Amino acid sequence: MSVKNGVIVKPIVNIYHQIFKDIDLLFAMKTRLIDDIDIIPKNFLPSLVQERIIKKHEVRVFFLLNSFYAVKIIEPRDFTDVDHRLAMAQRSLRYEIINLPEKLKEKLRKLMKYYEFNCASIDMIVNKKNEYIFLEINPVGQFLYHSYYTNTHIELKIAETIKKLYEENE
Numbered sequence: 001m002s003v004k005n006g007v008i009v010k011p012i013v014n015i016y017h018q019i020f021k022d023i024d025l026l027f028a029m030k031t032r033l034i035d036d037i038d039i040i041p042k043n044f045l046p047s048l049v050q051e052r053i054i055k056k057h058e059v060r061v062f063f064l065l066n067s068f069y070a071v072k073i074i075e076p077r078d079f080t081d082v083d084h085r086l087a088m089a090q091r092s093l094r095y096e097i098i099n100l101p102e103k104l105k106e107k108l109r110k111l112m113k114y115y116e117f118n119c120a121s122i123d124m125i126v127n128k129k130n131e132y133i134f135l136e137i138n139p140v141g142q143f144l145y146h147s148y149y150t151n152t153h154i155e156l157k158i159a160e161t162i163k164k165l166y167e168e169n170e
Contacts, residue, residue, distance in 0.1 A: 104132050
C-alpha cells in the first residue's frame with residue numbers, strides 16, 4: 001500500500017537488519033523513507049515510525065542552561081534522502097546559524113525544565129509553511145559537527161559553564 005508522502009522509519013538502536021526477504025542482503029539501518037508499507041516485514045526490531053513531513057530544511061539545536069545554539073542545515077537541491085548525515089559525509093551540506101523564534105524558545109525551555117535537562121540536542125525540521133516541527137531530544141546528543149561547521153566553539157562554552165558552576169559551588 002502506498003502512503004501519500006511515505007513514512008519515516010528510524011531504528012531505536014543502530015542495528016543490521018534484512019528488510020527485503022527476497023534479497024540476501026544485510027545493511028546498516030538509518031533513518032529512511034518507505035513509500036510502500038507492504039515491503040515492511042511483519043517482524044522487525046523496535047523503530048520509530050512517523051508520517052513523512054515534506055521539509056524545507058532541518059534545524060539542530062544545542063541547549064545549554066537556557067541558552068540555544070541553533071543551526072539550519074541546508075541540503076543540496078538534488079539530495080533526496082531523508083537522512084541528512086549521508087550528505088554530510090559527502091561534505092555537500094551548508095550550515096547557517098539561526099535565531100529561534102521566542103515562542104519556540106519558551107516552549108523548549110518548558111520541555112527542558114519538565115525533563116530536568118540542563119543540556120541536550122534537539123532535532124527539528126521546518127516545513128514548507130515555515131512551521132517548526134519537533135522530532136526528538138537527545139540529552140547526550142551530538143554538538144561537535146555543529147560547533148565545527150559554524151565556528152561557534154560549543155565545546156568551549158560547555159567547559160566555561162562547567163567551570164563557572166564549579167566555582168559557584170566551592
